[in-house]
Amino acid sequence: MTKLYTDLYLADDHQIIIDGLKLLISNNPKIRIVGSATNGDTAYTEILQKKPDIAIIDLRMPGQGGLELINSLKKHVETRFIILSMHNDKRYITDAINYGAAGYIVKNTGKSELMTCLDKVMSGGQFFTDISGNKPQDKKMMxxxxxxxxxxxIIAELTTNDIAKQLYLSPYTVETHRKNICRKAGAKTVIGLLKYMQDNGLEL
Known part of the structure; x- marks a missing residue:
């Protein structure tokens, strides 16, 4: 009997990335998200239990990273793995291929490329981010x-008041910093800010 859904599992150490992926995928009637994790050890246990058809997993996260997960799970499940990474670099893509990943996409990818990747992997193919058009960053906003x-x-989803308490600043000062940060990054949302950081190779 043909399956009605492709079961998908998500793992990334930033919950906001998981939430963003869920939002992008939510309108696809062919895909059912069966679980998620923010660390590799939980992902290992749940993928072993749930045996999803596809898992999108972060290259680097607490516990086992993406490549370690593939290596430790591929003998036990038939799940096809897509590596999610901030690195748009041939070295990392080559490593993913060598470990047996079916796909590799970067975190700033758009919905169209994400869905193309999922469609190809769901149909038994492979998809790896095209790095041929990469250009080095000439400027990096400091x-x-x-x-x-x-x-x-902000990325950890703390409120202005929480940030003010943690850094011993006034909420007004934090708001001023927020406005300056968003202006420099050209971002209006937390997701936009995270995308800017990843695009420019800035560590969080």
Whole structure:
């Protein structure tokens, strides 16, 4: 009997990335998300239990990273793995291929490329991000150390008041930093800010 759905599992150490993927995939009637994790050890246990058809897994996360997960799971499940990474670099793609990944996409990919990747992997094919058009970044917007502190906490989904308490600043000062950060990054949302950080190779 033909399956009605492709069961998909998601693993990334940033919950906001998982939420973003869920949002992008939610309108596809062929895909059913069966679970998610923010660390490799939980992902290992749940993929072993749920045996999804496809798993999109972060290259680097606490516990087992993406390549380690593929290596430890491929003998036990028939899941096809797609590596999700901030690195648009041939070295990482080659490693993913050598470990047996069926796909590799970068975190700033658009919905169209994500769905193309999933369609190809669901049909038994492979999809790896095209890096042929890559150009080195000529400019990288620099943030102050305090702005970087605030960015880390924004990405961790802390509110302005929480950030103010943690950094011993006034909420007004935090809001001023937020506005400056968004102006520099050209971002209006947390997802936009995270995308900017990844595009420019800035560590969180």
């Amino acid at each position: 943030f102050t150390p305090r702005e970087l502190d605030i960015i880390r906490l």
